Amino acid sequence: MPDTIPLARPDGAASFAPLATERLTLRLLRADDAEALHRLINDWEITRTLAAVPFPYDRALADSWIVSTHEQAAAGTAYHLAITGRDGVTETLVGGAGLRIDAKRRVGRLGYWVGRRFWGHGVATEAAGRLARWALANLDLDVIEANVDAENPASAAVLRRIGFRPAGEGIEAFPARGGDRRVHRFRAERDDLFGLDEAPAAPVAAPAGPVAEAPTGKPLLLVAACALVDADGRVLLSRRPEGKPMAGLWEFPGGKLNPGETPEAALIRELREELGIDVSAACLAPFAFASHAYERFHLLMPLYVCRRWKGMAKAREGQTLAWVLPERLADYAMPAADLPLVPLLRELL
Numbered sequence: 001m002p003d004t005i006p007l008a009r010p011d012g013a014a015s016f017a018p019l020a021t022e023r024l025t026l027r028l029l030r031a032d033d034a035e036a037l038h039r040l041i042n043d044w045e046i047t048r049t050l051a052a053v054p055f056p057y058d059r060a061l062a063d064s065w066i067v068s069t070h071e072q073a074a075a076g077t078a079y080h081l082a083i084t085g086r087d088g089v090t091e092t093l094v095g096g097a098g099l100r101i102d103a104k105r106r107v108g109r110l111g112y113w114v115g116r117r118f119w120g121h122g123v124a125t126e127a128a129g130r131l132a133r134w135a136l137a138n139l140d141l142d143v144i145e146a147n148v149d150a151e152n153p154a155s156a157a158v159l160r161r162i163g164f165r166p167a168g169e170g171i172e173a174f175p176a177r178g179g180d181r182r183v184h185r186f187r188a189e190r191d192d193l194f195g196l197d198e199a200p201a202a203p204v205a206a207p208a209g210p211v212a213e214a215p216t217g218k219p220l221l222l223v224a225a226c227a228l229v230d231a232d233g234r235v236l237l238s239r240r241p242e243g244k245p246m247a248g249l250w251e252f253p254g255g256k257l258n259p260g261e262t263p264e265a266a267l268i269r270e271l272r273e274e275l276g277i278d279v280s281a282a283c284l285a286p287f288a289f290a291s292h293a294y295e296r297f298h299l300l301m302p303l304y305v306c307r308r309w310k311g312m313a314k315a316r317e318g319q320t321l322a323w324v325l326p327e328r329l330a331d332y333a334m335p336a337a338d339l340p341l342v343p344l345l346r347e348l349l
Helices: 031-043 059-075 123-139 155-161 190-194 263-275 324-331 341-348
Strands: 023-030 078-087 090-102 108-114 143-149 165-175 179-188 222-230 236-239 254-256 285-294 300-304 320-324
Touching: 031 059, 031 090, 031 324, 078 123, 090 123, 090 190, 108 123, 108 254, 123 143, 123 155, 123 190, 123 263, 143 155, 143 165, 190 263, 222 236, 222 263, 236 324, 254 263, 263 285, 263 324, 285 341, 320 324
Parallel strands: 108 143, 222 300
Antiparallel strands: 023 078, 078 090, 090 108, 143 179, 165 179, 222 254, 236 320, 285 300
16 A cells, blocks of 8 residues: 555564553564464364364474564564463463455465463453454454354354354364364454444434425434545555444545534644644635435435645544555545545546
8 A cells, every 4th residue: 555654564573562451461472472372272172173184283383483474574464473371570471463465465374373271261352353354454354254163052152252253164284183174154243343434323313394204214423534645645644543333445545424523623623633634614625525315314424625834744543544545545445425425536636
């Protein structure tokens, strides 16, 4: 992706920042993890449920596997992480979680395991959920998939708790079991892991007089958005951060209108809060609008174009920013409402 500020995805092991949960840390494996890794995974009760893992698990495999995980992370093809906890001040390896990337399909393949003595404490749910949410919010993915052995209901329950949905059955190789096994397939999209975007608290009041009733009866959500265009003709996109509905999708900066607020006033406020820039109403040129029916509300979003502002745009709400050339806008995954605006902007710029 061009001119992304900061890096839109962690390309390379050196840039991968550990993921934290309430009790756990997910980080890249280190060479000194090999002994603990071997001790935990060289267990029939673990390997019999894992695809592509042999049993017995030779000690030398742990060393070579750790080296390979760094190579894959550096290439951006997979992230295989140690799950660690704390015993006082001591960090303890408790399992592993991984995500293989199919960039062409924009799909991630999730896997996880937990050492037997740490079973029954919700470790898998906490770690796998954190990795899946991070992946959809920070990598160029639309879907996370996972397969579990048909005789492993505990792992299937973990996926359901996270928000994964059943997606049929299949066959996969399990070396520790000596061949192919039947598996249950699961998948999760953004709405499954982050929830649907919130509807307005109450429908927008209708004007006096006869009006056509909306066939859907959905509340109307008014949002104003702005295409900031710099001196090089690039457009600023903002990526929704983890924890928000539709996390990981790129959009034009802006936000919801407060009661009694005009779209221009809302944009001036939102751009100051989100990006730390000052925009005057005279610099906001109405350009187009989006009208889109989401599941729980109908979105109406005027889009303005702005070429002049004061200050330097900086991410102030945990979002990632990218200055994008018009011909590359379609390379960025966007909410459904934003998509029809892209060709219009390309024509303008």
